[in-house]
Amino acid sequence: MTDRPMPTEAGILAFHKRCEDFYPADAVDADITQQRAWYDALCAAFDAPAPEGMVKRDGLVAGRIPVRRYRPAEATRETRLFYIHGGGFVVGSLESHDAICAELAGAAGAELVSVDYRLSPEHVWPAAFDDCWAVLVELLLEGHPVVVIGDSAGGNLAAGIVLKARDEGLRGIAGQALVYPGLGGDLVSGSYVEMVEAPGLSTADVAYYREVYRAPEDAVHAFPLRAENLAGLPPTFITGAHFDPLRDDARAYAARLILAGISVEYREERQMIHAWLRARFMSEGAKNGFAALCDAVRRMANP
Template sequence: MDSRRSRPMPTEREILAFHERCEAFYPADAVTASISQQRQWYDALCAEFDAPSPEGLTRRDALVARRIPIRHYRPAEVATAVRVLYIHGGGFVVGSLESHDAICAELAHGVRAELISVDYRLAPEHVWPAAFDDCSAVLESLLADGRPLVAVGDSAGGNLVAGIVLKAKARGLSGIIGQALVYPGLGGDLVSGSYAEMAEAPGLSTTDVAYYREVLKAPADDVFAYPLKAAELSGLPPTYITGAHFDPLRDDARGYAVRLAQAGVDVTYREEPQMIHAWLRARHMSPGARAGFDHLVRGVARLVGAL
């Protein structure tokens, strides 16, 4: 019997069409391709779902510590002095300033806030804690001028956001007034809950998650790499978390939201019932993804005080 017939699948027609378009970018033997080739496929895939830049928005590229590329987005209308730090996903292996450029532009425009995106070092060339250190360095450089910020990240970027915010709290850094995690991977056990139920979900499998962890090579007991293992979450800033129902990482998002609430943190959790991993890219072709993105924009806008 074809095992694909038993895979958990959403029923929304448009998100299924999105998934098919994504799958078409990768040959059947994609996992055996070089990392360089995988990055090319991923960038081409992301470009497929690009959208026109919001009118009046400007971009400016720069370096932090003379080595970490960042991209600064300023929308035509800025309603707050609070900035947004955005950390892209891609399993710590793929992704760039370009892959998430349209998402960052639309988020900055919708939130009406300046946004800074980070081009951190990728594995396997740069294993843990390279990406974490890059993102922490950018965070600290932004906080140095005294302006507050909200940190946002998707997937691996959600993991990095949760980790650097935990580290900032441990170091007593001030100025982080919110965080938003989009289908984050936070260190679940890989064998229970959504890791079992959604092991073969479209867009990301539990095997994929295990592969990315192996490539990253983060110590299993490092709470900054696996925030679900942190013993103490009180004192973290207000948090918006959104998960996808058809995603092995779903229970990481659910579990972190529950633990934050239990620790007294102001947390909002939203789960997209028909969405798969990486639904942000589907925001212009899927009603469910569009709704999820609209809620994300409003959630971040509340965190920055623009709503």
């Protein structure tokens, strides 16, 4: 067995240990209901109060898709932020990323909308994608520029709906911010091999989530790296984690966007593991990475 790649930053190691403690040794064999319960408990343990004066309001889009709107006390931007949570298309909710969304809205001075899209395996491709697309269209119809943001599986959905908006000629997307996104890499080379047993997410985990999601291989919006043409996309911020099998998805997408003439800001958090957003109060690297994300979103919201 090869040595497991591990960062050396004490804060992120402590974060990883705390996350691991939420799952028993045989967690991989648990059913989806139990997996969600463990994930919800983990997320709750890393919760944080919203910025002072933040107003939250829950509602529905298209009469069925739950969303939550975050309005900062000083909402100085006309731009709307649209956040799509991660969780392998299997776990996650409005609650799991509530604090992250509130802090992003506050940092950007802009109203943010998050979506509770349908999850697999109960709802396979394109259910989650269609839910996110419906919310994006609704936001664009409101007449405000939109910045689309997503982490992990949410980064996949964010990149996919932005591609579809380009394909269908929809205007009004001011930017996209993708955080350790899974974008359709081949699973057998690069970081998928180098970080096959990375802490927090393994290549086997990625393969499992793809299998459960059941997107067909020719669905380009489900695998944005497979798109032949990336021209015409909005300004993009991409941040990856070094100790993550998805690392090279972020690298490759950033490189291809640059070659297509897109304005790109790329960061690789050298000591970070997958899901480091949740470590922003424990790890200096995560704190700095989150600050960079907030700064990029703030700039996109105020072009």
